[in-house]
Each structure stands twice: as C-alpha cells, then as structure tokens.
Amino acid sequence: MAEALKPKLQIPLVITLTILGFFVFVPMISAFEYSIRTPLEGGYGWTHYLWAIKEEDFLHYIIRSAWLAFLTVLITLLILVPTITWLHLSQSPLRVFIDGISLLPLVIPVVAFAVGAQISLPEFVQSTVLELPFLYFILALPYAYRSLDIGLSAIPLKTLTEAARSAGANPFRTINSVIVPAIRGSVMATVAITFALSLGEYTLTVLLHWDTFPTWVTYVAQDNILGAIAISMMSLIIPFLILTGLTLALPERSNQGRK
Amino acid sequence: MSSKNLKLANVTKRFGNVTALDNFDFEVGVGELVALLGPSGCGKTTALRVVAGLENQDSGQVYVGDNDISSTPAHKRNMGMVFQAYSLFPNLTAEENVSFGLQMRKVNKDVRIKKAQTLLELVGLPTHGKRFTHQLSGGQQQRVALARALAFEPEILLLDEPLSALDAQVRVNLREEIRRLQISLGTTTLFVTHDQEEAMAISDRVGVMNNGVLEQIDTPDVLYNQPATNFVASFVGVMNKIPSELTDGHVEVFGKRLKAIKSEQSAGKVHALIRPESIKVKANSTNLNAKVLTRSFLGASSNIVCQLPDGTIVQSLMTSSGSGDLHPGSSVELEVATSEVLVTNG
Numbered sequence: 001m002a003e004a005l006k007p008k009l010q011i012p013l014v015i016t017l018t019i020l021g022f023f024v025f026v027p028m029i030s031a032f033e034y035s036i037r038t039p040l041e042g043g044y045g046w047t048h049y050l051w052a053i054k055e056e057d058f059l060h061y062i063i064r065s066a067w068l069a070f071l072t073v074l075i076t077l078l079i080l081v082p083t084i085t086w087l088h089l090s091q092s093p094l095r096v097f098i099d100g101i102s103l104l105p106l107v108i109p110v111v112a113f114a115v116g117a118q119i120s121l122p123e124f125v126q127s128t129v130l131e132l133p134f135l136y137f138i139l140a141l142p143y144a145y146r147s148l149d150i151g152l153s154a155i156p157l158k159t160l161t162e163a164a165r166s167a168g169a170n171p172f173r174t175i176n177s178v179i180v181p182a183i184r185g186s187v188m189a190t191v192a193i194t195f196a197l198s199l200g201e202y203t204l205t206v207l208l209h210w211d212t213f214p215t216w217v218t219y220v221a222q223d224n225i226l227g228a229i230a231i232s233m234m235s236l237i238i239p240f241l242i243l244t245g246l247t248l249a250l251p252e253r254s255n256q257g258r259k
Numbered sequence: 260m261s262s263k264n265l266k267l268a269n270v271t272k273r274f275g276n277v278t279a280l281d282n283f284d285f286e287v288g289v290g291e292l293v294a295l296l297g298p299s300g301c302g303k304t305t306a307l308r309v310v311a312g313l314e315n316q317d318s319g320q321v322y323v324g325d326n327d328i329s330s331t332p333a334h335k336r337n338m339g340m341v342f343q344a345y346s347l348f349p350n351l352t353a354e355e356n357v358s359f360g361l362q363m364r365k366v367n368k369d370v371r372i373k374k375a376q377t378l379l380e381l382v383g384l385p386t387h388g389k390r391f392t393h394q395l396s397g398g399q400q401q402r403v404a405l406a407r408a409l410a411f412e413p414e415i416l417l418l419d420e421p422l423s424a425l426d427a428q429v430r431v432n433l434r435e436e437i438r439r440l441q442i443s444l445g446t447t448t449l450f451v452t453h454d455q456e457e458a459m460a461i462s463d464r465v466g467v468m469n470n471g472v473l474e475q476i477d478t479p480d481v482l483y484n485q486p487a488t489n490f491v492a493s494f495v496g497v498m499n500k501i502p503s504e505l506t507d508g509h510v511e512v513f514g515k516r517l518k519a520i521k522s523e524q525s526a527g528k529v530h531a532l533i534r535p536e537s538i539k540v541k542a543n544s545t546n547l548n549a550k551v552l553t554r555s556f557l558g559a560s561s562n563i564v565c566q567l568p569d570g571t572i573v574q575s576l577m578t579s580s581g582s583g584d585l586h587p588g589s590s591v592e593l594e595v596a597t598s599e600v601l602v603t604n605g
Binding site for chain 1: 311312313332333334335336337338339340342344345346347348349350351359360362363364404407408411417
C-alpha cells in the first residue's frame with residue numbers, strides 16, 4: 001500500500017518541472033543578484049535595500065497598496081461567496097450566463113475597461129482611491145469566480161445548507177459557519193489570487209492616474225533602477241513571509257480526505 | 260421535552276405541471292412516529308420538506324401544536340432533521356456537529372458540550388466526540404446526524420430516508436435504535452421511506468401515498484390485513500393477483516367460492532388479491548392445478564412459487580416443515596385459506 005502511494009520518478013514530469021522551475025526562479029534569482037550589485041564600489045552589498053528602507057515613500061505606498069488589496073479581497077468574498085452559493089442552490093438558468101460574464105474581464109482591453117468601469121461607479125467613489133478595489137475586484141473576477149465555483153461544486157452544498165437551516169442557522173450563519181469552512185481551500189486560493197493581483201496591478205492604476213506601490217516602483221526606476229529592483233524584491237519577500245507566517249499560525253483543522 | 264402534534268391541512272404543491280401534493284391532509288399525534296411510505300415520486304419527500312420549511316407549499320397550512328408555521332422560515336421552525344445523504348459538517352468534529360443547533364440558539368459552551376456528550380452516549384458513540392466526519396463510518400455518521408437533530412430538543416423530528424445509504428445489517432440495527440430513542444424521548448416524528456419493511460417495523464402508523472394523495476393511513480397491522488385500496492393492497496407486502504370471474508359478489512378461486520369485498524363492480528372479469536400466507540400448497544392430491552417453479556427456504560418458513568396452467572405466477576408462504584416434499588417441477592394443488600378477498604378489475 002505505502003509502496004503504491006510513493007510518487008514514481010517520471011521523466012516527462014521531471015522535464016516539465018525543470019523547465020517551469022527555470023521559468024519561475026531564474027528571473028527572480030537574476031533580479032536578486034542584480035539588486036545586490038554595487039557598481040560604484042564593485043562587488044556585492046545591501047546598499048540599495050538600505051536606501052529603499054530609508055525612503056519615506058516606500059512604507060507609504062506599500063501600506064496603501066496592502067490596504068487596497070485587503071479591501072479588494074473583502075469585496076470579492078462578500079460579493080462572490082453568497083452569489084455563487086445562491087447560483088448553485090437555486091439551479092438558476094442565470095448561472096450559465098453569469099459563468100460567461102465572469103470571463104469578460106479577460107477579453108476586454110484594460111484601456112476600454114478603465115474608462116467604462118470608472119464612469120459607471122458612483123461619483124463619491126470615483127473621486128477617491130477607493131474606486132480601485134472595486135475595479136481590481138472585476139479584474140480578479142475570472143480567477144476568483146472559478147476558484148469558488150469549483151470549491152462549491154466539490155461539496156454536497158444543498159444537503160449541508162439544508163442541514164444548517166434545519167438546525168436553526170440563518171442564511172448569514174449558514175454561509176459563515178458551514179459553507180465557508182467547508183470550502184476553506186477555495187477561499188484561501190481566492191484570497192491569495194485576489195490579493196496578489198491587486199498588489200501588483202499597474203496598467204489600470206496608471207490609466208486612472210492613481211499612485212500605488214507598483215506605479216511608485218516604476219517612478220523610482222526612472223533614475224535608480226537598482227533601487228527599484230531592490231524594492232521589488234522586498235515586495236516579493238515581505239508578503240511571502242507574512243503569508244507563510246499566517247499559514248503556520250492558523251490552527252490546522254483536518255477537513256481534508258472526506259469520503 | 261415538549262413535543263407537539265403536527266398537522267398539514269389542504270397542502271398543495273406543484274413542480275411545473277407535476278402535482279407532488281394534492282390537497283394533502285395529514286396529522287402526527289404527540290409523541291407518535293408516523294411513516295410516509297410510497298413509490299418514488301409519490302410526494303412523500305415533498306410533504307416532509309414542506310413540514311421542514313425547505314419547500315414552500317403553493318397552498319394549505321402547516322401546524323405545530325396550535326401554531327400556524329406555514330410561512331415561518333426553516334431556521335425558525337425548531338425541527339430536527341436527518342437526511343438521506345451524509346450531511347455532517349466536514350470542518351467540525353462529531354461533538355461540534357451535535358452542538359451546532361445549540362450554538363445557533365446561543366446556548367453557552369459548557370452546557371453545549373455536556374448536552375452533546377449526553378446525546379453521543381444516547382446514540383452509542385460516547386468516545387467518538389473528537390472525530391471528524393471522514394473518520395466515521397456511514398452508520399456512525401447517521402448516528403451523529405441523529406444526535407445533532409435531537410440535541411436542541413426539537414418539537415418535531417423529521418427523518419428523510421435516513422437509512423437508505425447504509426448496509427442491510429446496520430440499517431436494521433439503527434432503525435431499532437431510532438425507535439427506542441424516539442419512544443424514550445417522546446419526540447413527535449415523521450419518517451419518510453420507500454422501504455415498507457422499515458416503515459412497518461418501527462412506526463405507530465403508516466401512511467401510504469400515491470400520486471400526491473394519502474391512500475390510507477393506519478397501523479401496520481390494519482394496512483396489511485385490511486388495505487383500503489387496491490394500490491395499498493399491492494404496494495404493502497406481497498400480493499398474488501389471480502384471474503377470476505365475479506358473479507353475484509363472489510369469485511371462485513381454485514374451486515372455492517369467496518366473498519368479494521370492496522368491489523367496485525358486481526360482475527365481470529377480475530383479479531382476486533390473495534396474500535402468500537393464505538395460499539396452501541398440497542403435494543398429495545388428485546386435483547392437481549399448478550406446478551412448483553421454485554422453493555426458497557427462509558428458515559422457519561419457505562416461499563413456494565407456483566405457476567397455474569394459464570401462466571399466472573402464485574406465491575405461497577408456508578412453514579418449512581410442511582413444505583419439505585415440494586420440489587421444483589412437481590404438480591401440486593393450490594388451496595385458499597380465507598373466505599373473503601379483495602378484487603381488482605381484470
């Protein structure tokens with residue numbers, strides 16, 4: 001039994017993973033190597049990192065972007081979890097239609113989207129940076145929607161919902177204490193995708209003349225390319241450390257391996 | 260526990276042009292266990308779901324005690340429900356599942372844990388509280404589901420084919436336990452099943468449904484021995500249908516004149532409905548009118564399947580000791596051991 005479960009070394013798999021590994025890690029390692037060069041003195045050093053940390057705007061923009069990303073995640077979950085749950089439960093013919101709609105952000109050019117989406121938001125949102133989370137939500141929709149859709153398809157949603165309702169849970173508590181924990185993996189994936197996409201979004205932000213962390217990095221790069229790369233490296237490492245920390249800190253609940 | 264009676268008055272429910280419940284009237288007394296039995300699509304599950312509030316009736320009322328709950332949402336109805344499919348919350352332990360209803364009712368944690376423990380003991384799983392769903396067998400999951408449904412002391416317990424997904428042996432054990440628990444807690448219970456043996460075995464009364472209407476509701480004994488309609492007669496238990504001629508309110512079966520009861524007509528071709536235990540098979544006879552096809556040994560009794568010259572199959576249930584000399588292929592005489600029969604139109 002244990003023998004059968006052991007993954008076999010498959011040559012095609014090794015080749016694929018190697019190519020993929022190069023594709024992902026070579027640019028990152030190169031960027032890191034580049035960012036610790038010190039052209040004036042020669043050799044390597046932390047000069048650019050130290051410079052970036054002392055830069056006042058660094059903290060300002062990273063906090064702003066983190067906030068926007070956090071709001072995007074919140075909006076995504078608050079809108080999508082109840083909606084997709086409802087679509088699944090009601091077996092509404094609308095589901096096919098909305099499945100299709102959710103893919104539109106992939107095919108609409110961001111330029112066209114920027115103008116159209118902005119003017120469709122209420123004015124008090126349009127004039128503040130808070131319009132960005134709503135627009136990021138739409139950009140992340142194809143991925144977030146699919147991730148949650150798959151999660152909800154994989155559980156006996158109707159039975160669980162009815163069991164919760166008959167035990168006395170109102171619709172809010174049904175979603176909160178039964179559905180979301182049951183699709184925890186999907187929700188975490190959605191959070192990660194949405195957060196990462198919001199944190200790195202550049203095109204739309206520039207088109208709408210807002211400044212966030214990515215636009216600031218490009219601004220810095222205009223006269224300090226090594227500094228900009230050091231900042232980018234940190235923006236990669238810091239969220240990674242935070243997410244790893246969170247994952248380790250959260251209590252592990254054995255909800256996998258359902259029969 | 261404050262159990263109440265349950266009443267459905269003139270409930271109608273349609274799905275498209277299918278009428279699942281047609282002016283349905285039905286009552287379960289305080290502390291009573293009533294089963295709704297019928298073929299699939301007869302409306303029994305719809306009736307239960309209307310009671311639970313998971314389906315809204317098109318017209319009619321649902322009462323618990325004196326309260327009209329027809330438009331109360333499901334989560335405010337205070338009804339425990341056990342489902343056919345495994346329905347435990349996968350992210351919670353057995354104990355947390357059982358106390359879920361209490362948590363929704365904002366009962367404090369110590370009381371909740373104590374109550375959950377008591378119920379897990381009642382369903383025979385005192386040491387399984389910390390286990391997750393995937394660490395429990397199918398039968399254990401349904402026991403936990405039963406404990407969850409009873410933990411908040413519901414006014415009504417609803418069982419929606421809770422045993423259908425289980426193995427035969429587990430099914431029989433669990434149904435006895437459900438009955439034992441139901442009697443000791445005195446919870447008014449509605450039990451929906453398509454398995455007549457299950458319904459007859461544990462219910463105070465059984466309602467037989469067909470096409471959205473209640474054909475008959477009575478004790479298992481009356482249903483079996485005095486079926487009100489032909490549907491009930493042929494659905495509950497095994498029933499032989501023997502072709503015969505109706506004259507003057509009587510039919511002749513195997514040379515014996517029997518009184519036809521509840522007949523809609525007084526003459527013409529009919530089928531006489533006779534239970535297997537009312538048919539005797541005799542091997543040593545001069546009046547051979549049938550042939551033995553098979554004999555199945557069931558322990559104390561044996562089931563003998565015979566064929567009449569016209570091709571009709573007749574089943575007989577006899578004591579095993581009295582049927583030892585009946586072999587497949589041998590010619591025999593069939594006799595009827597009753598004087599009254601139900602008939603259906605030929």
